[in-house]
Amino acid sequence: MCSNFFNKNIPACLFLLIIIISSCSSKESNEVANEGQHVIKIDDLTDVSNLSFSKVVDSVFYLPLETSEEVLMGQIESLQVVDERIFVSDITSKSLFSFDMDGRLITKYSAVGEGPGEFSTINSFTINPERKEVVIAGAGKILFYDYEGEFLREFKTVLSGSMAVAYTGNNRLMAYTNYKIHDEKQGANNVVFLxxxxxxxxxxxxxxxxxxxxxxxxxxxxxISGLQGTSKYLSIPYRNTVWQVSGEEVDTFFTVDFGDNALPDSFEDEFLSNSKVTSGKLREIERNNAWYRIKGGGAQINNRYVNFSYAGKDSQFIEVFFDKRNDQGYSFKVPLENDIDGAKFVVQRSAYENYFISIASPEVLLGLGDKVADLNILGDGLEIDGNPVLRFVAYNFEHFQK
Structure with a gap:
């Protein structure tokens, strides 16, 4: 993970070595005690809103991504960490980048065009760790590359414009349609397997x-979460359920019980399908009836916790962490006081082993002045106009369980 960086920053590499040893030694303790369906009851969550960020964090490190003429990012769309590689898609440059775990560029996928092996946009991407392939859903087609960026093949499909595609194992690609009908023969389905x-x-x-x-x-x-392996976790707006998908098998992994504040079972038929109900009216109906649902980034899931947010009373955002090992849940009002790096919002964008990954601004971090030296920053350091920094956070709420 440290490669040539070791000689430059021995403490940071020792820190990462501790992470690796800790991850291996705690593998057994991280086993889910109750595999199968979990029910997260909002009324049973432990409220930790009075705590600061540092009180609920076991460890955190920062990884600046290489900045060069070849690697200039404007807005990160999505990111995944697979096979010790960090894959990041960027909206502005219409490119997909892969970095090593020191933040150095490995490969750039940016064949912008309409010909074979080219794409005009990246709607989504997924990684096949079994065959070491990168799969990009472009406009009207899905393209396949190896880890070194070599174009392998492509096929045309109307499903490439779906919200997300994911490799789920057993020679299957899952396309999440986001309430759009793409195949009249299959009917109206949010998941289509290719x-x-x-x-x-x-x-x-x-x-x-x-x-x-x-x-x-x-x-x-x-x-979609669970991006390291072939099993994926899928969350859908207006459905307070997260499904586990493997191959073509779709099983309920957990449901969120909002009690009296839950969306009614008739919500999709009565409101989502009503041509007279605009988006503004829809939000007004939810707010006036105090109906809660998963919002924001959907659900993110690492080896230990399920993470999601919902809008509670007076549209106050509440963030939830649910421990899969013991079915204990914790919540706090957003934002939690950040006494580590000062960022107002820490939004979980992906998951890796025991970590959740969020995006930090190098400008905000450097604004800490002398305090920036207290942060565990890996790679080649911060640049004021550099690319975004990835924040890896391992949370720990077990000291506060009921």
């Missing part, structure tokens, strides 16, 4: 009312 080799539609799951008006919905910026 053959990994040919792109043929194999099956579909999680049906929805075909009259649902996606333009009135508030979607997630992340619908």
């Amino acid at each position: 053959d990994y080799e040919t792109g043929d539609v194999i099956s579909a799951n999680l049906s929805f009312n075909p009259k649902a008006r996606v333009e009135n919905m508030t979607s997630f910026f992340n619908n």
Whole structure:
């Protein structure tokens, strides 16, 4: 993980060595005690809103991503850490980058165009760790590359414009449609499975009312978690359930019980499918009835915790961490006082082992002045106009359980 950086920063590498040893030694303790469906009851969560960020964090380190003429990012769309590589898609440059765990560039996928092996946009991407392949959903087609950026093949499909695609194992690609009908034969389904080799539609799951008006919905910026392996976790707006997907199997992993504040079972048919209900009216209805649901980034899941947010009373955002090992949950009002790096909002964008990954601004971190020396910053250091910094946080709430 440290490579040539070791000689420059021995303490940081020792820190990472401790992480690796700790991860291996605690593998057994991180086993989920109750595999299968979990029910997260909002009324049973322990409120830790009075704590500061440092009180709920075991460890945190920062990884600046290389900044050069070849690597200039404007807005990170999504990121995944697989096989000790960090894959980051950038909206501004229409590129996908892979970095090593020191933040140095390995490969840039940026064949902008309409020809074979080229794409005009990156709608989403996924990694096949079994075959060491990078899969990019472009406009009207899905493209396959190896880890070194060599173009392998492509196939055309209308499902490439879905909100997200993910490799789920067993030679299957899952396309999440976000309430859009892409195949009349399959009907209205939020999940469509494609053959990994040919792109043929194999099956579909999680049906929805075909009259649902996606333009009135508030979607997630992340619908899929569990990105390190082939099993994925899927969250869908207006459904307070997260599903585990493996191959073509779709099983409920957990549901959120909002009690009296839950969306009614008729919500999709009565409101999402009503042409007279605009997006503003939809939010007003939710607010006036005090109906809660998962919002923001959907659910993120690492080896230990399930993380999601919802809008509570007076639209106050509440963040939740649910410990899969003992079915204990914790919540706090956003934002939590950040006494570590000063950022107002820490938004979980991805997960890796026991860590959740968020994005930090180098300008904000350097604004700490002398205190920046107290942060565990890896790689080649911060640049004021540099690319975003990845913040890896391992949370620990067990001291506060009821």
